[in-house]
Amino acid sequence: MLIIGSHVNFGSKDQLLGSLNQSLEYGANTFMFYTGAPQNTTRCKINDTITQKAVDLMKENNIEITNIIVHAPYIINLANNKEETKYIFSINFLKEEIKRCEEIGIKYMVLHPGSHVGLGIEEGLSNIVYALNEVNKSNNNVVILLETMAGKGTELGVNFNELKTIIDGIEDKEKIGVCLDTCHLNDAGYDISNFDDVLDEFDRTIGLKYIHCIHINDSKNPKGSHKDRHENLGYGTIGFDNLINVIYNPRLDNIPKILETPWIGEYAPYKEEIEMIKTKTFYSKLKDISK
Numbered sequence: 001m002l003i004i005g006s007h008v009n010f011g012s013k014d015q016l017l018g019s020l021n022q023s024l025e026y027g028a029n030t031f032m033f034y035t036g037a038p039q040n041t042t043r044c045k046i047n048d049t050i051t052q053k054a055v056d057l058m059k060e061n062n063i064e065i066t067n068i069i070v071h072a073p074y075i076i077n078l079a080n081n082k083e084e085t086k087y088i089f090s091i092n093f094l095k096e097e098i099k100r101c102e103e104i105g106i107k108y109m110v111l112h113p114g115s116h117v118g119l120g121i122e123e124g125l126s127n128i129v130y131a132l133n134e135v136n137k138s139n140n141n142v143v144i145l146l147e148t149m150a151g152k153g154t155e156l157g158v159n160f161n162e163l164k165t166i167i168d169g170i171e172d173k174e175k176i177g178v179c180l181d182t183c184h185l186n187d188a189g190y191d192i193s194n195f196d197d198v199l200d201e202f203d204r205t206i207g208l209k210y211i212h213c214i215h216i217n218d219s220k221n222p223k224g225s226h227k228d229r230h231e232n233l234g235y236g237t238i239g240f241d242n243l244i245n246v247i248y249n250p251r252l253d254n255i256p257k258i259l260e261t262p263w264i265g266e267y268a269p270y271k272e273e274i275e276m277i278k279t280k281t282f283y284s285k286l287k288d289i290s291k
Contacts, residue, residue, distance in 0.1 A: 003067050004216075004247070004277055005030035006259035006270035012044035016054035016104055024061060026270040027278070030256045032069040032110070032213075035100045039074060041093065046103040055105065067256045069145075069179075069213050070101050072111040078131035079114030079124035079156050090114075091131050098135065098142045108212050108256075110145045110179045113157035113166065124156050129169030136175050145179040145213050150187035150228035158188050158226075160205040167206060177210045178202075181260075182238060182246055183217035183231070189224040192238045195246050214257045216243060216277075232261045232286060233273050240282040247277055264289055 005028035008019045023031040036043040058065055076094050081087040094111070101109055116124025132144060146166060151158040157166070163178060170176040180202075182192055190198050202208065218236030220229040234240030247257055257277075259270055269286055276283050 001254050002247070002278070003030050003254060003256045004028060004259075004274055005032065005256065006261075006268075006274070007032050007071075009033065010035060015044070015047055015050045017050050017057065020054045020057055020063075027274050028270070029061070029063050030067045030069070030258065032071055032256075032258045032260075034071050034073060035097060035104075036073070038071070041073075041075070043096075043100070046100060048103070051104055065105050066107045068106055068108075069256060069258060070097070070104075070106045070109045072097055072109055072144075074112065076111070077114045077117075078111075078128045079154075080117045080119060081127045082117065082119065087127070087131070091134055094131075094135050095138055098139050098144075101142045102140060107141065108143050108145055108177070110147050110213060110215075112149065113146050113155075113163075115154045116156060117154055121156065121162070124154070125162060125165045126169075128156065128166050132166070132176070133169070133171050136170070136172050139175055143175055143177050143212060145177045147179045147215070148181050148184050148188065150181075150184040151189075151226035152228050160202055164206050167210065177212040178206065179213040179215060180211060181215035181217065182243060183215070183219040183236075183260075184228060186219045186223050186238050187221055187225050187227050187229075191223060192242050192246065195242070195249060196251075199249070199251055208251060211252065211255060214246070214252060214255060215260050216247060216257050217260050218243060230260055230262055232264070232269060233259075233276060234282045235287065240276075244277070244280050248280075 008022040008031045010033040076090045149155040149157040218231035220231045221227040
């Protein structure tokens, strides 16, 4: 089954119901959101009444809440413990985000593993493992999905071996998984045009059972550039056909695929891109849509 959606807004007024309605307008059957601004700690109180209305509407539209994804805020960095107060803040803030997911009923949260900021890869990975094990002591139901990263600066999670090191160190394996990002994989040096080979390597190193979400993005930059600049489907260096092959790969069936492609001017092109995916047809005038 194709489970396809995009990043959507989560406002303080309509919360999950607003996110769902936006997704339905796009023709989606899943979506991803931040529970607040990704760059700060400002958060609205979760409104259970609104959440229930959203859950009821999901059922009417055959959307499973277990396929809905939350993305952890960017300000969390579990890899760097140079400043203890900031490190403890990251751990505690992630705990709070998990509580919000549990309030809403969200099962999966995508997390950028973090940047070691000069500490070195080994120490950075060790810090992530320690932090996640601390977080999971109070985490009842949420599975943290480590996102594959492009390798900007001192980012960790750039290759499957780094992700394996983290996962191997997690005490409760039921609370850890992976989110593949096609742009990040490309920019990290993986060949998306031979995606089955990429999956084979992932399976040998980590295991396909750990994949629970895929971010579908084209890339503005060539393979191995470590740049992390997303592009609309078919307008980047990965290409439309290669992305379609990722989306429809039978080994990734029933796994939520989430678009994080850029807006075109002031317009979010997710309805058109989702239609492109459903019909497997590239729309050459997508970039003209906001004109």
